[in-house]
Amino acid sequence: MKKAEVVAIVALLALLVAPLAMDRYLLSVFVLVFWAAYAGQAWNVMMGFAGLLSLGHSLYVGLGAYAAAALFVHFGISPLLGLFPAMALCMIAGVVVGWLGFRFRIEGVYFALLTIAFAEVARIGFDHLTWTGAAGGFFLPVSRETAGQWWNLRGGPLFFYYLSLGMALAALGICWALRRSRLGHQWLATREDAEAARAIGINVTRARIVAVLISAAMTSLAGVFYAFYYNNLFAAQIFDMSRSIDIVLAPIVGGIGTLFGPIIGALILIPLGELLTEATRALGINAPGVKAIFYGLGLMVIIALAPGGVWPAIARRLGIGEGRR
Amino acid sequence: MSLLRLDGVSKRFRGLVAVDNVSLTVEAGTVFAIIGPNGAGKTTLFSLIAGALSLDTGAIAFDGARINGLRPDQICMRGLARTFQIVRPFPALSVHENVAIGVMARESNVALAFARAEESLRAFDLWDKREQRASALTLPDRKRLEMARALATRPKMLLLDETMAGLRPPEVDRVVETLRALNRDTGLTIVMIEHVMRAVTSLADRVHVLNHGATIAEGPPKQVMRDPKVIASYLGAEALG
Missing domain, CATH: 3.40.50.300 (P-loop containing nucleotide triphosphate hydrolases)
Known part of the structure; x- marks a missing residue:
């Protein structure tokens, strides 16, 4: 345990001072890493802890992003306040998806299909909603006067670096606490065998709904961040299936159901993607899809080498906890 | 009665x-x-x-x-607690976790639940195997685990x-x-x-x-x-x- 604590403290200090030696590009890469770690952590609450496969988490990213952005653009409401209605909206959406799934006993991959369907409905809906720009995109105003207004999530790369780092750490802390809680244990029981869980007094439906609520609320903040970081929203992008897949990749590669899996996965996948982009550019290859092919090959190699996730494999080597999930 | x-x-x-x-x-x-x-x-x-x-x-x-x-x-x-004829342990969890989650039916404090699991684990000779994953147990041990977990719900x-x-x-x-x-x-x-x-x-x-x-x-x-x-x-x- 001691060794793990030392590693964690050193890593944390390194992340805190690292921006001193980083250029804008590198900062932006790390923002992506932290964002992926955060969203992966949120998804992991549902899949890793409660065993609920969601392939439609872009729903919560998109809803959170559009809600906070619309409140800001139309009513001038700070995202620090707007994040609450954004969260509430995503939790309502989560309850609707979850309730439909659990009421009609839609489980496993069929539940995943349901989550995809909802994300698709939202994508099409927002593509036609003129109040938020419809298919033409929804843009947040960027001006010199508002540049330093941190309470409106306006700031430079450093600001977003530390904000996303803080979010990733907070998500880690929340998941750590959840994993150790009674609810966390009941989730694991539900994930392992729902019928056996019921037999020892666990209200499985309630446990699952709570997992969806927490996951949706956490993911909505990833959406709020997204809106104010990029300052433009396109329904076709933010609700896209590929975004849901990106969210699930980091925890899968890192280790489903582990606390550090989403972080390790994000640390591997985002730089891998960036490296491939740079490499294809440097080699002068501009055939479409080349990057995706190599990214896919990279994924296959990683998953073949560490089928249970990279983090459990590392943890076993180092002899620190979480060797088992 | x-x-x-x-x-x-x-x-x-x-x-x-x-x-x-x-x-x-x-x-x-x-x-x-x-x-x-x-x-x-x-x-x-x-x-x-x-x-x-x-x-x-x-x-x-x-x-x-x-x-x-x-x-x-x-x-x-x-x-009223039951066991299953075809045993249903929580395979990826440890024997101790399996039983402690049973205790949690009536004990909301997680640390206490793990402590109180000892009684049921010892009653069914599983104390020495508490660190093992349930999936690693032999069938007789799984049967005992099934009983210990049910008993843990008091x-x-x-x-x-x-x-x-x-x-x-x-x-x-x-x-x-x-x-x-x-x-x-x-x-x-x-x-x-x-x-x-x-x-x-x-x-x-x-x-x-x-x-x-x-x-x-x-x-x-x-x-x-x-x-x-x-x-x-x-x-x-x-x-x-």
């Missing part, structure tokens, strides 16, 4: 009558065995009592209140579904001793489905015999074992086999 009471309980699966108008009463503090040939409806009856299946007709009362219609988790919280009544099957005779004797001690020392009421006759005869106060879903005999073990109908439909068949 009766702890469990079934009145005219029936369950049909399409054409097949799995449980046919069964009535029985289990007195508090006793050991009650349900026997019968394979396919007699014993496990279905357990699933009806535990709320995993809904009844077609009849009523089930536990501890003075009607429980049919309640969810399995609600029935567990009323003090039930008034334990429904044991063939927990002796697959155990070697000394292991059967060990489990019989454990159950006898639980019944004697804590007043735990036990209802067991069992094929291992030495366990039934040494533990049960009363035996209920099912065949084709219906009751064919009930009484003290010695009397039931001599019943010609029981010998013909069950014991005889087994002796011949």
